Amino acid sequence: MRLLMLGGTEFVGRAVVEDAVARGWRVTVFNRGYQAPPPGAAALRGDRNAPDGLAELERGEWDVVVDTWSGAPSAVRDATRLLAGRAGHYVYVSSRSVHPLPIAAGAAEDAPLVEASPDDGEVEYARAKRGGELAAEAVFGDRALLARAGLILGPYENVGRLPWWLSRIARGGTVLAPGPRDLELQYVDARDLAAWVLDAAERGLGGPYNVVSAPGHTTMGELLEACVRVTGSAAELRWTDPDAVTAAGIEPWTELPIWLPPGELYDTLHRGDVSRVLAAGLRCRPVADTVSDTWDWLRRIGGQAPLRPDRPQVGLDPERERSVLGRSS
Template identity: 50%
Template sequence: MRLLILGGTRFLGRALATDAVGRGWQVTAFHRGVSGAPPAGVTAVHGDRTQPGDLAPLADRAWDAVIDTWDGPPQVVARSSAVLEPACGRYVHVSSRSVYRDLSTQGLTELSPLVSADVDSFGAYKAAAEHVVRATYGDRALIARPGLVLGPHEQPERLVWWLRRLARSGEVPVPGPPELGLQCIDVRDLACWLLDAAHANLGGAYNVVSRPGHTTMGALLSACAEASGSRARLRWVPPAAVLAAGVRPWSDLPIWVPQDSDVRGLHETDAERAHATGLRCRPVEQTVADTWAWLTTTAGPLAAEGLGPRLEAMM
């Protein structure tokens, strides 16, 4: 397989490149050269896809598949997909479950209504990008809609935030209940499915994530404490008290989405279509342990957002 990754140096792009090289594929990463080099065995081509003309040389080569992880304005995806169409067998666009119109709905499927294109939001950007890829490639378009992606080289930091907080030990107020179900996917499992799907010439849209209830808030935090060797004492706080303190789910407290949230569908999505094609999700304990191992060996501190000491004290 001749694979072109638009990116290839960070998080999902890095996982894709590593896996594809391990399969013996010919892998090229097109990137700006500002966030490090791609993994060994990958041919790097430097350029900026937002600049007209930078992608043109890649259109002179033949690619069995192109994988695009862009999450900005859809015009950039429109340009890239159009330029590469004559040279590309299959265009894989990594979208998001944020494209769904009503994220409070549990059991969202690939046929659920999408957000309107005239809305100024991340989900609208992704929905518009999906539309242009489908219009350009038809049956050769593969749309992957993951959600909460965790694992080594994580960006943005979500699991990493919890690992760092529990590693500091002490009493840690955490949002309840511990049995609250979480739906997520290890970045390496996502990369594996994307490559398998591209090789199998799959098309259409897929929710690429674990089944609902893959893990729980309690199991995730217990795994974080064990991996980091933490002696933290978890103090479970009722959701109403967390919200009353002005804490924002997902942003102030990464990963956590209370049961009655208007985006609870992000942890309750139907993913059977992808699982029927071979998607497999490793235990969250393995993801947590591997992420901690990477975190403790990575060069330099990583910026972590989330709940600060002031809000934590109010919980």
């Protein structure tokens, strides 16, 4: 199999490239060249936002294209049009954010979608991802696979959610652990997402799939306790009622990454219907493996995860944490 990876040096794209190389596929990475591609992949250079930025893709044929773009949908439109007739399958790594918020618990792929266009320039994230989907479908039809991910964790994470929890717990002391402890989580390890995408493309699957684990694949307690174990920390997790956390003005998801209190946004992120993707073969590794491998990666790179410049900083200020813990003790 010949794979063209648009991107391919960070997080999900890197996981796709590493998996494809391990399968013996011939892999070409197309990006701006700021980072070297993973070993075993060839490189083409270009900037999708620049005039003539796709010139290096004007020649060549590929069985599968994987695209993780989250900027202007017009960039996906231009790439798909250029590759039409020279690529067998187009995988667009999208997001469950293409549905208007809030998404009801149990929503499947056929839930309402945001209004968007493949001709859009820079737009907010939901419209950008939906516009990218429309661009892929317009050219590749049923040979376009729309992988709608939710929360993505694992090594090479460049958003900083799990790395923040690992770093915070590694520091030790009393840790504000947002409850309830048995709060169920739904996410996907980037490597499991990558493996499913390649399997599905090889099988010729098309259309939208919610590519995350079953609801309750793990819990907030299991996740944070795994962080304590792998770091070898003496940290004490102090489980705190969600009402107390939000009453203190702490922002779920950003100041306390991954966590959302029970309610509409929690249902949106952690209670989606994934029966279609599970029937199509998605397999999700245990949370302990994701946490351990992410910690190993963090230590290899010196403990500081690289962060995407287009995403906000995550994590709770230590002084705010101490203040809330003091009031709850």
